[in-house]
Amino acid sequence: MTEQAASTAVRRAAPPTGWAMFRYRAARAIRTTGPYLAILGIGGWLLVWWLFSEVWELPRFSKMPGPVAVLKDLFAFEPFQGISVFTAEYYEHIYVSCRRIFFAFLIATGIGVPLGLFMGWSRTFRDYTFPILETLRPIPILAWVPLAILMFKGFESPVIFLATLASLYVTTLNTLLGVQSIDEAYFRAAGCLGSNRWQIFWHVVVPGSLPFVFTGLQISIGVAWFSLVAAEMVSGDWGLGYLIVDAYMNNVTVPMVIGMITLGFVGWFTSALVRLAGRRLMQWRTAALALEGR
Amino acid sequence: MAQPGSASVNQGKGAISIRGVTKIYDPEGVNVMAVDNCSLDIPAGQVCMIVGPSGCGKTTLLNAIAGFHSITSGEILLDGEPLCNAEQPLARQSADRVVVFQNGALFPWKTLADNVAYGPIVQGRMSKTEAREKARENLAEAGLGDVADKYPGEVSSGMARRAEIVRALINDPKVLLLDEPYRAMDALTKSIMHEALLEMYDRTGVTIFFITHDLEEAIFLGDRVVVMTTRPARTKKIVDVALPRPRDYRILSSEQFRVLVNEAKDAVHEEALKAFEAGERELA
Numbered sequence: 001m002t003e004q005a006a007s008t009a010v011r012r013a014a015p016p017t018g019w020a021m022f023r024y025r026a027a028r029a030i031r032t033t034g035p036y037l038a039i040l041g042i043g044g045w046l047l048v049w050w051l052f053s054e055v056w057e058l059p060r061f062s063k064m065p066g067p068v069a070v071l072k073d074l075f076a077f078e079p080f081q082g083i084s085v086f087t088a089e090y091y092e093h094i095y096v097s098c099r100r101i102f103f104a105f106l107i108a109t110g111i112g113v114p115l116g117l118f119m120g121w122s123r124t125f126r127d128y129t130f131p132i133l134e135t136l137r138p139i140p141i142l143a144w145v146p147l148a149i150l151m152f153k154g155f156e157s158p159v160i161f162l163a164t165l166a167s168l169y170v171t172t173l174n175t176l177l178g179v180q181s182i183d184e185a186y187f188r189a190a191g192c193l194g195s196n197r198w199q200i201f202w203h204v205v206v207p208g209s210l211p212f213v214f215t216g217l218q219i220s221i222g223v224a225w226f227s228l229v230a231a232e233m234v235s236g237d238w239g240l241g242y243l244i245v246d247a248y249m250n251n252v253t254v255p256m257v258i259g260m261i262t263l264g265f266v267g268w269f270t271s272a273l274v275r276l277a278g279r280r281l282m283q284w285r286t287a288a289l290a291l292e293g294r
Numbered sequence: 295m296a297q298p299g300s301a302s303v304n305q306g307k308g309a310i311s312i313r314g315v316t317k318i319y320d321p322e323g324v325n326v327m328a329v330d331n332c333s334l335d336i337p338a339g340q341v342c343m344i345v346g347p348s349g350c351g352k353t354t355l356l357n358a359i360a361g362f363h364s365i366t367s368g369e370i371l372l373d374g375e376p377l378c379n380a381e382q383p384l385a386r387q388s389a390d391r392v393v394v395f396q397n398g399a400l401f402p403w404k405t406l407a408d409n410v411a412y413g414p415i416v417q418g419r420m421s422k423t424e425a426r427e428k429a430r431e432n433l434a435e436a437g438l439g440d441v442a443d444k445y446p447g448e449v450s451s452g453m454a455r456r457a458e459i460v461r462a463l464i465n466d467p468k469v470l471l472l473d474e475p476y477r478a479m480d481a482l483t484k485s486i487m488h489e490a491l492l493e494m495y496d497r498t499g500v501t502i503f504f505i506t507h508d509l510e511e512a513i514f515l516g517d518r519v520v521v522m523t524t525r526p527a528r529t530k531k532i533v534d535v536a537l538p539r540p541r542d543y544r545i546l547s548s549e550q551f552r553v554l555v556n557e558a559k560d561a562v563h564e565e566a567l568k569a570f571e572a573g574e575r576e577l578a
Binding site: 194196199287 | 360361362387388389391392393395397398399400401402403404405412413416417444445446447448461465
């Protein structure tokens, strides 16, 4: 490469943005084996499911609705078992669950992140709070259900309380771990550059713990989903968890599976949103990781 | 490149007196003496190189001056004012003594410019805009103008280390404390770093307390090389380096340089042997 060509190449290395970036990434992705393997994996899984439940009707699978039955109902204008992408109920269930997750995740993050930061920053505060957290944490969410129903009125608040509780522990502990993971040298550097305690909190503790915080938030939104569904199964009127348990009660199996698959996709989507927010907030890290080729 | 206006306001300040300092660590009830009755006077504006076997207590001394660790007895003075002593064993951390760390401690979440601007901003000495402007100026002076908006993870370790020194010097410190800053670098990068440091020193005249393993580095940079004994650390030998300043790499091949290196080498070798025989685990 001539020197001039090299310097143009370097100038071109400025990353594209927005739509151009998306197109660039998509073009690069279809040149790798990744997407094809993913399609093969999903296809293989569907095939096995179809063969087991609809073709061979193996003993344990014969009562299970097969992929053809599920997909036929999911995309039917008039679904045989009551729920499809063309019924308003389907979206109402999704909406109600998402709304609950939104509030639960917001509350859990709003309490968990500051709690974890302060626990990591102040030993005294940690000594006060850590034993309580560790005692409450092993109590399964389902064990909280009766108390939640007694403490809160209606359908909405107990369900949100339960989903919040589970993700609160995850967020708090990961944030605490994040603060503890910060290299002592950064605290010392900040100290000898003349920072006071609060400046160290804002400029070292908060940004330094962010990678762990976002790992925690990704786990926490997953945990929120499964405690939400458990809670909706016990006490609910709407929501994907309610859809699943209601279908079971009414002996219709297809909506049950539709509910499960929908949960999977919505859950994946929310985790992706959290990851995206994390990348936005930690561009310093994205840049460094990209240089390492990750 | 030297500008008349950029001379430190602290020129002629930054004399450090270490008087009978002892440090005993007490992990799990087993007393380990890291520094034993160590005394050393560093005049203002001197480049003082500290050399000694690994784990001998050099860093303990630096930590005591910076205010990261307390001392057990003795006292340390800065321009005659006590930093720490028996009554107040832990020195207050302040930007008049800035440390450059062994593994680098630029904040990875701030750009180089924001890293450099950090000190003046948190001390309230400059407004944010002023500090950023000054940071860019100083980075450009150190040849880092093009990467001022990059994050530390995006630049080479040599650039990062140079930026860290710029971040220290923007505060007009009286003393610059360096803890083996060029340890992990190859010889070529190292020599470039040395010249950059010397240039910054010639411009600011800040007192430098520099810990190293590398004798040639010590003689090339220092006005004085202090050889420490194996743990507990005491001063074993002081080699005065009467090489003229400003220095450049050509001095490395001079006869005078060889003689000085050999003089220091004998003392260091003796201590390294002692440390080895004492079964000290080499940290390197």
